[in-house]
Amino acid sequence: MAECSGDRRQERLYGPRGGCLGPSQPAAPGERQVNARTRVVSVVGARPQFVKLAPVAEAMAAAGVDHRIVHSGQHYDAAMSQSFFADLAIPAPDVNLGVGSGSHGHQTGAMLAGLEDVFRAENPDWVLVYGDTNTTLAAAIAAVKLHLPLAHLEAGLRSFNRRMPEEHNRVLTDHAADLALAPTEVAMAHLEREGLAGIARLVGDVMTDVCHRVADAVRPAWRTEAAPSADGPRLATIHRPDNTDDPARLEAILAALAALPGRVRLAAHPRLRAKASEFGLSLDRGAIELIEPLAYPAMVAAVLESVGVVTDSGGLQKEAYLLGRPCTTVRPETEWIETLADGWNVLAPRPDGIVAAATRPSPETERAQPYGDGHAAAKVVAALS
Numbered sequence: 001m002a003e004c005s006g007d008r009r010q011e012r013l014y015g016p017r018g019g020c021l022g023p024s025q026p027a028a029p030g031e032r033q034v035n036a037r038t039r040v041v042s043v044v045g046a047r048p049q050f051v052k053l054a055p056v057a058e059a060m061a062a063a064g065v066d067h068r069i070v071h072s073g074q075h076y077d078a079a080m081s082q083s084f085f086a087d088l089a090i091p092a093p094d095v096n097l098g099v100g101s102g103s104h105g106h107q108t109g110a111m112l113a114g115l116e117d118v119f120r121a122e123n124p125d126w127v128l129v130y131g132d133t134n135t136t137l138a139a140a141i142a143a144v145k146l147h148l149p150l151a152h153l154e155a156g157l158r159s160f161n162r163r164m165p166e167e168h169n170r171v172l173t174d175h176a177a178d179l180a181l182a183p184t185e186v187a188m189a190h191l192e193r194e195g196l197a198g199i200a201r202l203v204g205d206v207m208t209d210v211c212h213r214v215a216d217a218v219r220p221a222w223r224t225e226a227a228p229s230a231d232g233p234r235l236a237t238i239h240r241p242d243n244t245d246d247p248a249r250l251e252a253i254l255a256a257l258a259a260l261p262g263r264v265r266l267a268a269h270p271r272l273r274a275k276a277s278e279f280g281l282s283l284d285r286g287a288i289e290l291i292e293p294l295a296y297p298a299m300v301a302a303v304l305e306s307v308g309v310v311t312d313s314g315g316l317q318k319e320a321y322l323l324g325r326p327c328t329t330v331r332p333e334t335e336w337i338e339t340l341a342d343g344w345n346v347l348a349p350r351p352d353g354i355v356a357a358a359t360r361p362s363p364e365t366e367r368a369q370p371y372g373d374g375h376a377a378a379k380v381v382a383a384l385s
């Protein structure tokens with residue numbers, strides 16, 4: 001174990017790893033070497049943030065950054081949290097605040113109080129926040145109140161739908177940030193329009209880094225041509241409050257999934273199960289084959305094996321696009337508008353549009369590469385140096 005050095009270092013107060021990180025590893029050729037004493041605290045808490053953290057943590061280690069991981073505890077079931085750390089070889093969190101579920105105010109407030117203590121103890125050079133969850137917003141507020149530099153990964157996304165908690169979280173976080181790390185040109189344009197061009201950097205999408213790598217690992221050798229079998233299942237996920245929390249709408253969505261031809265593998269988020277149970281709606285009906293939330297490699301494999309995806313998840317829309325499967329998005333809009341090109345992704349704002357959209361012929365056009373070249377994480381680390 002390396003000796004602690006430098007006055008920014010403080011004695012570790014918590015966490016299984018303890019002490020200082022081990023010796024720096026050399027940066028990969030062509031990557032910029034970050035000052036080994038740069039201390040970055042990454043704050044994550046929900047499933048999609050663990051996926052984004054995986055390539056970033058690896059790039060931080062390769063560049064010799066003193067990288068600490070703080071888990072808010074927003075997601076806590078093994079299938080929603082630990083499995084991602086294990087499957088994606090992410091170092092265990094240095095701190096887990098164990099905040100758990102709650103209303104937006106209670107959950108965000110508990111995280112804010114806990115993170116303030118952690119940030120005081122860690123005194124990082126950067127607080128790095130990911131995406132648009134309540135964990136993102138809590139960490140952003142805690143950082144700026146302590147005058148700590150704040151970097152926002154996946155900055156500049158907009159749905160322009162103020163009903164979405166994620167839209168509040170991402171807009172507020174972008175405007176609190178000192179560095180807005182944008183995944184796409186469209187996100188850069190949003191930041192510019194809001195007067196944030198001065199802090200914006202285009203780095204690409206770190207989910208591209210991890211998606212392709214995991215796909216290479218899970219894609220069966222005999223299916224390297226990437227063609228799903230014609231009678232393959234569809235993969236579905238539904239978890240957004242706008243879709244789950246209104247009984248009539250949820251019933252209509254489930255009825256549409258159940259009416260699709262072939263099998264529909266529905267990976268049920270805990271919110272979906274809870275709401276269906278509360279409203280007395282059956283999830284296991286018709287074409288629907290109910291499954292547990294999938295670990296990340298299993299999710300990538302399920303997309304590859306599918307003839308198409310039906311979802312309201314942002315990450316899954318993009319994974320379908322990256323992996324070349326048609327997606328139907330059960331929402332009135334998407335932040336990832338690049339996926340709509342040539343009909344690779346189609347919006348189904350109303351449940352009665354789901355069947356027609358999900359049974360459309362698969363597009364045959366080449367897909368562009370709007371989400372970067374799979375090396376975004378190294379650019380994130382360079383931007384923080």
Ligand code: UD1
Pocket residue numbers: 046047048074075076077080101102132133134135165166239270271274
């Ligand atoms: C959160 C994010 C959303 C993201 C999603 C990914 C916010 C506002 N929303 O939504 O942007 O797309 O994560 O999954 O931050 N629950 C469990 N076990 C868990 C976690 C949650 O049972 O491990 C249940 C609880 O009943 C909880 C509900 O799921 O109340 C919702 O969890 P929460 O973290 O509040 O929001 P998500 O819907 O997961």
